[in-house]
Each structure stands twice: as structure tokens, then as C-alpha cells.
Amino acid sequence: MSDHAMGHDVVLETRGLTKRYGGVHALENANFVIRKGEHVAIMGDNGAGKSTFVRQITGVEQPTSGEIAFDGSVVNFDGPLDARRRGIEAVFQNLALADDLDVPSNLFLGREKIKFNLGPFSILDGKGMREATLQALKKTAVKIPNLSSTIRHMSGGQRQCVAIARTATFASKLIIMDEPTAALGVQETAQVENIVRTLKNNGEALILISHNMRQVFDLVDRIVVFRRGRIVANLNKSETDGQDVVAYITGAKTGAEFAEGAL
Numbered sequence: 001m002s003d004h005a006m007g008h009d010v011v012l013e014t015r016g017l018t019k020r021y022g023g024v025h026a027l028e029n030a031n032f033v034i035r036k037g038e039h040v041a042i043m044g045d046n047g048a049g050k051s052t053f054v055r056q057i058t059g060v061e062q063p064t065s066g067e068i069a070f071d072g073s074v075v076n077f078d079g080p081l082d083a084r085r086r087g088i089e090a091v092f093q094n095l096a097l098a099d100d101l102d103v104p105s106n107l108f109l110g111r112e113k114i115k116f117n118l119g120p121f122s123i124l125d126g127k128g129m130r131e132a133t134l135q136a137l138k139k140t141a142v143k144i145p146n147l148s149s150t151i152r153h154m155s156g157g158q159r160q161c162v163a164i165a166r167t168a169t170f171a172s173k174l175i176i177m178d179e180p181t182a183a184l185g186v187q188e189t190a191q192v193e194n195i196v197r198t199l200k201n202n203g204e205a206l207i208l209i210s211h212n213m214r215q216v217f218d219l220v221d222r223i224v225v226f227r228r229g230r231i232v233a234n235l236n237k238s239e240t241d242g243q244d245v246v247a248y249i250t251g252a253k254t255g256a257e258f259a260e261g262a263l
């Protein structure tokens with residue numbers, strides 16, 4: 001894929017992205033595009049290849065073959081840090097929060113604001129991190145009653161909100177959420193969904209992996225369906241419905257009509 005072949009509004013594009021684990025074909029020839037400000041859902045049955053795809057585009061793993069173009073050029077992510085440095089942030093099912101730290105410390109985990117260095121020691125800018133946390137929560141419409149409480153003392157929904165606020169604070173180009181509400185109750189789910197809507201209003205590009213059809217139709221512009229490691233459908237929300245999507249997920253519709261390059 002030549003760099004200039006990408007539209008200028010394309011944030012991320014994969015071409016022929018393939019991942020094999022020994023003999024397991026977890027991801028086969030995935031062609032995927034997401035543009036600026038777009039919210040795209042990835043759906044598919046268990047084992048369809050959704051998480052494998054996300055691991056390749058977040059630098060957690062290196063693909064077996066295929067290309068990833070990000071922000072205008074072909075990239076090979078060295079690791080997750082490399083992807084993060086370029087502006088891709090993901091909220092994974094295991095939230096990677098530190099249980100014994102408070103909200104600002106978790107938001108800045110690994111990226112702490114330093115006030116000054118004293119020999120080998122770094123003195124953290126606690127006030128700066130607290131202020132930046134308040135701003136980040138405001139920007140993402142995340143409501144956390146007490147910034148000083150440790151993660152251990154928070155509900156599942158609040159933890160998820162902290163993880164999302166962290167993602168949204170540092171993701172300059174692309175946010176990825178892997179099943180963000182799978183473990184949450186009704187109210188907590190509503191809160192997370194509100195945050196996703198706010199991110200849409202803020203013009204952020206977002207990939208949402210979800211099994212929840214209502215949520216997907218509520219929150220995204222486009223639905224990409226994975227089945228047995230392949231992308232079998234790329235559907236504009238306005239041109240499809242839940243039954244149609246389920247048909248692709250289960251294989252009742254084969255996706256043979258899903259033309260290469262139709263993205």
C-alpha cells in the first residue's frame with residue numbers, strides 16, 4: 001500500500017492483515033479502514049478474530065503478514081508503547097489499573113508529570129496531575145465522586161470510566177474499546193455509553209468491540225463483522241439492521257458479496 005493511496009481523512013487502514021498462531025489462522029487477510037471522527041463497531045462470535053485484530057493494530061503483537069497504515073504512512077509497531085506514542089490507545093477487558101493508587105495516579109500511570117528531578121529521584125507534580133485529571137474527566141463527561149479514592153474501592157463502572165478517561169486523555173488519533181460494558185450493570189453501562197457519545201461529539205475516531213446489538217446501533221456509524229478470522233461484512237448502520245448483522249455473525253449470510261476494497 002503506497003502511503004499516498006490513503007485518503008487524507010483515513011486514520012488507520014489495514015491491508016491483508018494476517019495472524020497465525022502455529023496452525024491457527026486467527027486473522028486472515030483483513031482489509032479495514034477507519035476515518036477521522038468515525039465510530040466503527042467490530043462484531044463477531046467468540047473466536048472470530050476480533051481481539052487478534054486489535055492486538056495487531058495496538059502493537060501488542062506483530063502480524064504474520066499484511067500492512068498497517070496509520071496517520072498517512074505504513075507502520076510497524078515495536079510494541080504497545082510505540083502505538084501509544086503515535087496516538088492509539090486501547091481499553092482492554094483487563095483494565096490494567098493499579099488497585100492501590102488513586103484516580104490521578106492511574107490516569108498518569110507510566111506517564112507521570114514530573115515537578116523536578118532530585119538526583120536519581122523524580123518528584124511528581126501531584127497538583128498538576130490532579131488538575132489535568134479534572135480536565136480530562138470534564139472533557140470525557142466522566143463523573144468520579146472522589147478523585148482520592150483508590151481503584152480498589154470503586155465499582156466496576158467507575159473503574160471502567162477511569163480506564164476510558166485515561167484512554168481518551170492520551171489517545172490523540174484513535175481510541176479502541178474492547179467490550180467496555182461486558183461486566184457492567186445497566187446504569188454503569190449507560191454512563192460508559194454517554195462517554196462514548198461525548199467522544200463522538202469531540203470528533204474522536206473510535207473502534208468499539210461489542211456483542212451488544214442495541215449498543216452498537218446506538219453508538220456507531222459502521223459495523224464490521226468478523227467470522228472465522230475474516231472480515232465478512234462492512235455495513236453502514238443506516239443500510240442494515242440487527243437481523244442482517246446476526247446473519248453475518250452466524251454465517252447464515254456468507255459475505256461472498258462483500259467485495260474486496262468496498263470499504
Ligand SMILES: Nc1ncnc2c1ncn2[C@@H]1O[C@H](COP(=O)(O)OP(=O)(O)OP(=O)(O)O)[C@@H](O)[C@H]1O
Pocket residue numbers: 021024025026044045046047048049050051052053
Ligand atoms: N495466542 C494464541 N495462540 C493460539 N491461538 C490463539 C491465540 N490467540 C487467539 N487464538 C485463536 O485465534 C482465534 C481468534 O481468537 P480471538 O481471541 O481473536 O477471537 P475473538 O473474536 O476476540 O473472540 P472473543 O469474543 O471470545 O474474545 C481463536 O480460534 C483463538 O482460539
